[in-house]
Amino acid sequence: MDQKRSCSTRVNGIACGSLSVLAVCVLAAGCAATSDPVLYPNNHLQQVGRAAADRDIAECRRLASSYGVAETKDGQVARQAAGGAAIGGASAGAWGLVRGNDAGERALAGAAAGGAAGTVRGAMQSGETSPVYRNFVQKCLRDRGYEVIGWQ
Secondary structure, eight states, X not given: OOSSOOHHHHHHHHHHHHHHHHHHHHHHHHHOOOOOEEEOOOHHHHHHOHHHHHHHHHHHHHHHHHTTOOSBOTTHHHHHHXXXXXXXXXXXXXHHHXXXXXXXXXXXXXXXXXXXXXXXXXXXXXXXXXXXHHHHHHHHHHHTTOOEEEEO
């Protein structure tokens, strides 16, 4: 067997392995549930009860959505992938220039690895509740007399 593999063979190997890891991470992120606000048991919560509080939480969530506030960070996957590819390609290409090796081949391999890493990171974060959404729901609940102490 030839000791020196072609650039495309090596990049394809990296890309295929990365896609397998990506598929598992995307599936895991897709199954992740968003978090819910945790209310402090102040006088208002004790007075209205848990059932009324759950209805108010649902109403505040609907209100946020009706104003176009995204609940999760879904748009981050593509940005993370592009950023990872750019960083991986640039750093691996620069290393190839310093070492005197094929900078183009190294840049391709670095871009493939960086893109895969960025995609995995973006997929893992995509199911997280957006900070803007959290702030919107918390303000809505605060205006109704509740105290949000966190999300889980």
